Amino acid sequence: MKGEAAFLEVIGRHFPGCSLGVxxxxxxxxxxxxxxxxxxxxxxxxxxxxxxxxxxxxxxxKSLAANVSDLAAMGAVPHAFVCALGIPEWFEPGFETxxxxxxxxxxxxxxxxxxxxxSAADALTISITAIGRIAEGARPLLRSGARRxxxxxxxxxxxxxxxxxxxxxxxxxxxxxxxxxxPPHAGGLAFAHRELAASLLLRHAAPxxxxxxxxxxARIPEVGACIDVSDGLALDLSRLxxxxxxxxxxxxxxxxxxxxxxxxxxxxxxxxxxxxxEGGEEYALLFTASATESELSSRLRRPxxxxxxITEGSGIILxxxxxxxxxxxxxxxxxxx
Amino acid sequence: MKGEAAFLEVIGRHFPGCSLGVxxxxxxxxxxxxxxxxxxxxxxxxxxxxxxxxxxxxxxxKSLAANVSDLAAMGAVPHAFVCALGIPEWFEPGFETxxxxxxxxxxxxxxxxxxxxxSAADALTISITAIGRIAEGARPLLRSGARRxxxxxxxxxxxxxxxxxxxxxxxxxxxxxxxxxxPPHAGGLAFAHRELAASLLLRHAAPxxxxxxxxxxARIPEVGACIDVSDGLALDLSRLxxxxxxxxxxxxxxxxxxxxxxxxxxxxxxxxxxxxxEGGEEYALLFTASATESELSSRLRRPxxxxxxITEGSGIILxxxxxxxxxxxxxxxxxxx
Numbered sequence: 001m002k003g004e005a006a007f008l009e010v011i012g013r014h015f016p017g018c019s020l021g022v023x024x025x026x027x028x029x030x031x032x033x034x035x036x037x038x039x040x041x042x043x044x045x046x047x048x049x050x051x052x053x054x055x056x057x058x059x060x061x062k063s064l065a066a067n068v069s070d071l072a073a074m075g076a077v078p079h080a081f082v083c084a085l086g087i088p089e090w091f092e093p094g095f096e097t098x099x100x101x102x103x104x105x106x107x108x109x110x111x112x113x114x115x116x117x118x119s120a121a122d123a124l125t126i127s128i129t130a131i132g133r134i135a136e137g138a139r140p141l142l143r144s145g146a147r148r149x150x151x152x153x154x155x156x157x158x159x160x161x162x163x164x165x166x167x168x169x170x171x172x173x174x175x176x177x178x179x180x181x182x183p184p185h186a187g188g189l190a191f192a193h194r195e196l197a198a199s200l201l202l203r204h205a206a207p208x209x210x211x212x213x214x215x216x217x218a219r220i221p222e223v224g225a226c227i228d229v230s231d232g233l234a235l236d237l238s239r240l241x242x243x244x245x246x247x248x249x250x251x252x253x254x255x256x257x258x259x260x261x262x263x264x265x266x267x268x269x270x271x272x273x274x275x276x277x278e279g280g281e282e283y284a285l286l287f288t289a290s291a292t293e294s295e296l297s298s299r300l301r302r303p304x305x306x307x308x309x310i311t312e313g314s315g316i317i318l319x320x321x322x323x324x325x326x327x328x329x330x331x332x333x334x335x336x337x
Numbered sequence: 338m339k340g341e342a343a344f345l346e347v348i349g350r351h352f353p354g355c356s357l358g359v360x361x362x363x364x365x366x367x368x369x370x371x372x373x374x375x376x377x378x379x380x381x382x383x384x385x386x387x388x389x390x391x392x393x394x395x396x397x398x399k400s401l402a403a404n405v406s407d408l409a410a411m412g413a414v415p416h417a418f419v420c421a422l423g424i425p426e427w428f429e430p431g432f433e434t435x436x437x438x439x440x441x442x443x444x445x446x447x448x449x450x451x452x453x454x455x456s457a458a459d460a461l462t463i464s465i466t467a468i469g470r471i472a473e474g475a476r477p478l479l480r481s482g483a484r485r486x487x488x489x490x491x492x493x494x495x496x497x498x499x500x501x502x503x504x505x506x507x508x509x510x511x512x513x514x515x516x517x518x519x520p521p522h523a524g525g526l527a528f529a530h531r532e533l534a535a536s537l538l539l540r541h542a543a544p545x546x547x548x549x550x551x552x553x554x555a556r557i558p559e560v561g562a563c564i565d566v567s568d569g570l571a572l573d574l575s576r577l578x579x580x581x582x583x584x585x586x587x588x589x590x591x592x593x594x595x596x597x598x599x600x601x602x603x604x605x606x607x608x609x610x611x612x613x614x615e616g617g618e619e620y621a622l623l624f625t626a627s628a629t630e631s632e633l634s635s636r637l638r639r640p641x642x643x644x645x646x647i648t649e650g651s652g653i654i655l656x657x658x659x660x661x662x663x664x665x666x667x668x669x670x671x672x673x674x
Binding site: 003004007021022025026027028029030031032033034035036037038039040041042043044045047048049070071073074076080082083084085086087114115116117118119120121122123125127129130131132134140142143144226227228243333334335336 | 375
């Protein structure tokens with residue numbers, strides 16, 4: 001690559017045209033969007049949010065997922081995004097793969113790239129701002145919408161992303177094709193769980209936002225508050241509760257762990273409790289509703305999981321087979337250095 | 338500072354409330370905005386776009402100015418912005434000053450912070466996405482609107498930002514209060530031009546976007562294309578011309594240099610030609626119109642400078658007292674490493 005123009009040429013090939021108005025190529029984009037607009041921004045930085053070990057295509061997927069998941073948590077439909085990149089020299093050979101994968105992920109999420117900015121950098125930096133819209137018949141879902149007596153729901157099994165991160169820290173590798181390799185010194189037991197490890201790593205590397213679910217929840221009047229699990233179930237729940245001025249009791253047995261996680265945890269050296277309660281980058285939705293699990297699941301035509309109840313007061317109580325203890329709002333803090 | 342919560346507390350103090358809808362504090366902002374929305378993003382990275390030598394308050398001003406200037410170039414009125422920060426440890430003591438100054442700059446530009454993201458980082462990284470609206474009676478100004486025969490205008494004298502940067506490279510310092518100090522080894526001649534040096538440094542440290550002018554130009558039907566001078570007059574003009582499918586002749590004598598720049602250049606060791614033609618971060622507007630300088634200046638009630646003509650063909654011809662030579666589109670390239 002030589003200079004900004006070479007990068008722009010690659011971007012132009014993978015993101016041709018813009019259906020929303022004036023896209024890439026002017027000082028700013030000019031796009032049609034129904035008011036209100038839902039706006040979110042997330043920055044991912046090398047060695048903080050990912051390392052060079054992560055294949056470039058997954059870095060692209062993770063970056064977009066973080067933003068699209070925030071839109072889903074608001075009940076918004078993805079509309080447009082801009083992407084500012086700080087590009088170190090090591091990343092230049094991977095730039096085309098990154099761009100192509102970002103384009104694929106954007107097509108899947110039905111969100112259009114309308115602008116961006118490029119800069120040199122020492123650490124790869126990906127800053128995306130995504131804009132969503134509220135569909136007809138829907139309203140934005142806020143963190144503050146929980147009411148005492150509501151049920152607390154989780155959209156899908158959790159724990160895989162943190163478990164995948166733990167495996168990477170232990171020397172497992174994930175490759176661009178989604179296959180995984182154990183560390184050289186791994187024993188036979190770990191090797192036997194290679195398939196589970198690969199699916200955990202993939203969940204971490206290419207998390208999926210709950211885009212369709214978020215938009216569907218925004219149309220159901222019984223749904224109250226919503227947040228996405230980006231920094232951990234306990235921490236994100238505590239944020240929802242603080243915004244709503246409520247507390248919650250969570251039933252440990254009802255939190256669905258990622259399939260086979262409990263069975264394979266010992267062999268792979270994974271802390272299930274921490275992965276499930278404190279693992280970030282899950283992008284499951286955590287929401288409240290004055291409806292039962294079966295009512296909601298049938299209306300949504302997919303399972304959702306009632307894991308507890310909204311209560312008076314504040315904070316989280318974890319109920320483990322009748323034994324109730326306060327749950328600390330621990331999770332991912334970028335500044336725990 | 339300890340953890341994300343401490344940063345959020347500072348931000349909450351300096352950016353209280355949001356008049357546009359749901360601002361900071363949820364997974365995303367939900368804001369009212371008339372369609373079309375004008376969207377731009379710029380990322381500034383330590384050691385690429387600025388160094389630690391630059392007082393923190395100026396880093397805040399530069400970051401917002403880059404974005405607000407892009408809105409001005411589109412003829413848009415500033416509306417809302419989000420700010421993603423990568424924060425290294427050295428920056429933590431300056432975080433309050435940065436935030437306070439960002440809030441002051443936002444108030445001046447009448448743009449509201451509606452969201453953001455915080456991450457740890459090794460290099461200070463500031464990524465802002467700004468959203469503007471098109472005022473009633475106005476339309477977006479594009480790079481592609483230039484027509485053969487139009488006059489080419491510059492909104493104000495240029496060269497100061499690049500000259501200020503050159504002074505910093507030579508060891509001049511600018512302080513938070515706007516005063517300047519020459520390098521220890523500077524001679525008496527440089528010292529005698531300390532006032533000029535201070536104003537050049539200030540232009541570089543705290544550039545001002547042409548917000549009011551951009552919005553005014555968007556209401557004048559005779560105005561064609563517009564771009565802001567962010568990477569240098571020659572380079573940005575070449576982009577405007579390429580988008581419009583035109584060429585231009587620029588009259589060197591009519592380009593207004595920053596006051597006293599020519600007189601003080603020798604003493605301060607500044608290359609006037611390069612500063613004027615290739616200096617970035619000016620944020621003057623460069624635009625075309627089928628009107629004369631006096632017509633436009635009287636309509637705008639402020640001076641603007643006709644510096645050339647739009648022609649057929651492509652590229653830039655520089656006319657220096659009748660001697661015509663092609664002007665290379667040189668300027669700031671982030672990837673010239």
